[in-house]
Amino acid sequence: MDLLNEHWIKTEGSSYYVSTYKNETKSFNKEIAEIKKELVTASLLFAYVSEKLELPDTNPSLSINNEDEGEAEENPDSKFISNFSFREIYETIANSQFTFSTDIIRDFHLNLTALDDKHFVILNGISGTGKTQLCRLYANAVYGLDYEAENPYLKIIPVRPDWMDATALFGYYSSFEKKYIITEFLQVLISAQKERDKPHFIVLDEMNLARVEYYLSDYLSAVESRKEILLHNREDVTDIPQKISIPPNVYVLGTINVDETTHSLSDKVLDRAFVMTLSDVDFDHYWSTLDQSVKAMMSSEYEILCDIHNYLKSYDLHFGYRTMNEMIQKLVRNKELDEEFSLGSMPALDRVISEKMMPKLRGDERIADLLSTLKAKFHGHFGDESQSYGHILRMEKELERYGATQFWR
Known part of the structure; x- marks a missing residue:
């Protein structure tokens, strides 16, 4: 493990880390050539530790240019060169x-x-x-x-x-x-x-x-x-x-x-x-980075989420990339369940909106029009028995009675 660390391969306990595969993009977070290089390096180090291979000089040019090999110690931080271009x-x-x-x-x-x-x-x-x-x-x-x-x-x-x-x-x-x-x-x-x-x-x-x-x-x-x-x-x-x-x-x-x-x-x-x-978000670019299969599966839900986001934005109650990504990921996982266990597309979307978007919804009489618009949208998409629609009805009543409202009761 110490040798792996010395050769810039990340370790944790008795394991070592080379790269992460991202299901969303169907790719690793490093170039394949770099991954291969690190795997080969790790293999050579394991062979050396098991006394089956003599570790070669990792920087032979230093031995050639310096008569005293003691002066040929490599600075581990020399690979980090800053550039403010x-x-x-x-x-x-x-x-x-x-x-x-x-x-x-x-x-x-x-x-x-x-x-x-x-x-x-x-x-x-x-x-x-x-x-x-x-x-x-x-x-x-x-x-x-x-x-x-x-x-x-x-x-x-x-x-x-x-x-x-x-x-x-x-x-x-x-x-x-x-x-x-x-x-x-x-x-x-x-x-x-x-x-x-x-x-x-x-x-x-x-x-x-x-x-x-x-x-x-x-x-x-x-x-x-x-x-x-x-x-x-x-x-x-x-x-x-x-x-x-x-x-x-x-x-x-x-x-x-x-x-x-x-x-x-x-x-x-x-x-x-x-x-x-940093409050502006570009969901079009985010959407373009998703795998084609995810886009085909989530296009309707994504359009609804963007539509709601645009209304929330005019009241400074919109959400960021993290929230959008987590909602999309949950909706995808729901569709991957066996049919007997998964929720329908709209009930699942209703649930994720209630869990990720609405908890941040709060304000005074200035959001009355927003609540009215969301109520109509939620009723049209999810029906009057949906969670989102029920939350909006309650918040409208609280706003009328107290002059202010929030998701939390």
Whole structure:
């Protein structure tokens, strides 16, 4: 397993991973030639470990060019070469399985690279529009990697609601454990200090689950003032520096959702970041990426879902790619069941709309016309005994009585 890791083959326990086959596209997430190469490499390593084969020099040119073989040690990170060429980054993202317009990719690139010493971008938008995926795609594209590849210079950190101060990012000295508690964020900063020529990307996922100005204040001040941040003042801590600065090769990306579980961003944060909104979705492109058999099976349901989505969009209650994909996948799985167990097409669609679309439906008297339109559509498609139609009737009554309504009772 150690040898496999050294040759950039991913392992987990006693298993190793080469590629993933996607049923939707009927293809692997890597080129076939690359998969074959990794399988051959793994086979040779197994033969070597079983003492049936002598492992050849993986970089003979180093032995030829260096008289001292001890100097021929290969840097494992030398394969990661960064490149901020927009054309190459754009082509990598455009050729992925995700859907992002040229405007979004260009704006994201400019926001992240326009300033020489500060790189801070916040992505806002409805859930499921690919905010985190865009961050990962871009960071990997800078290193010429596809979406699924492991990037040692990218760290995605989920923000916790209990982050109350800077220790959530920069760690702290534990008197109980007699050591400095290091965080993923601090690890990236230390690595970036050592490898100044490599851009390091940090994604703070759902960053406004906690108050951003509380835990990010030290970072924001350090970036603005170019002063060092005090980590500790203990002489017995030697593995962590007492102070640290934010090097210019650190790129911080934040994703936020706006709902009742999140906090608004203060002007202190907004003034120091570029804020982008990803709420537009292109379902036509999404539909074009699906397998032809899925399209033939789901065309009627897809048209109904798109029609409903368009009405929801005018009220900012629409849904993203994740929701559409999960609804389509469930509908496909239902049709694959034996006939005696599967639901009919319309009952299944009614069920999935009730489960995935309607839970986010809420508002005041401004959505009265929306509810009326949805009631007519649900009655026409699913009948007056359907779940969706029943939910709309109840919500209309609540709106009339209380002046506001929501799916949840």
